Amino acid sequence: MFASPFVAHLQPNHSDASRDFTVSDNHTNLHPYYRAACASFVEQHNMESVAASIGMSSHVLRNKFNQAQKHKLSGDDLVALYHATHDETLLDGLLFECGLTAIAIPCTERAPSLPHQAIGLNAAVATIGQRALELTERGRITRTERNSLVSVATAAMGSLAILIHDVEQRFQAVSPLAALAM
Numbered sequence: 001m002f003a004s005p006f007v008a009h010l011q012p013n014h015s016d017a018s019r020d021f022t023v024s025d026n027h028t029n030l031h032p033y034y035r036a037a038c039a040s041f042v043e044q045h046n047m048e049s050v051a052a053s054i055g056m057s058s059h060v061l062r063n064k065f066n067q068a069q070k071h072k073l074s075g076d077d078l079v080a081l082y083h084a085t086h087d088e089t090l091l092d093g094l095l096f097e098c099g100l101t102a103i104a105i106p107c108t109e110r111a112p113s114l115p116h117q118a119i120g121l122n123a124a125v126a127t128i129g130q131r132a133l134e135l136t137e138r139g140r141i142t143r144t145e146r147n148s149l150v151s152v153a154t155a156a157m158g159s160l161a162i163l164i165h166d167v168e169q170r171f172q173a174v175s176p177l178a179a180l181a182m
Helices: 032-044 047-053 058-065 075-085 089-097 114-138 143-181
Strands: 009-012 021-024
Touching: 032 058, 032 089, 047 058, 047 075, 075 089, 114 143
Parallel strands: none
Antiparallel strands: 009 021
């Protein structure tokens, strides 16, 4: 997912040939979750290859991630970056700024029945709860542990979305037939 909300903006580090980005806190945190998501995204990806895959110059992409520049990532840019990398970090950070979250619907095989789906989901949620309790008792959590826990919880929400969809589909199909019987 994304890093600490302390991040304010990104500056290119021109001392390295690969033009890595470093994090700076010279501006106030207007959108801390989105800024943190941007920092995490830049850390995880090679900006030159990502820029090439979306048909943008690496210089322009760097400028769009640099808060000191006037150019910003557009909605089209965010969609293109997601499709190029399959990394939802930027979208998650943006939505979190609005108090929203997105759920990725997993493309996995479904359990053989609704009760099997519900049992599997309950087991996943119990595991998440147990892990969260362990991390909370410890008092400190690393960014990696936090991101891992959030990823597992997000996957469970996707499984819940599938369960909801399957329940709706299954019982919605019954309603017209039941209405005909009356």
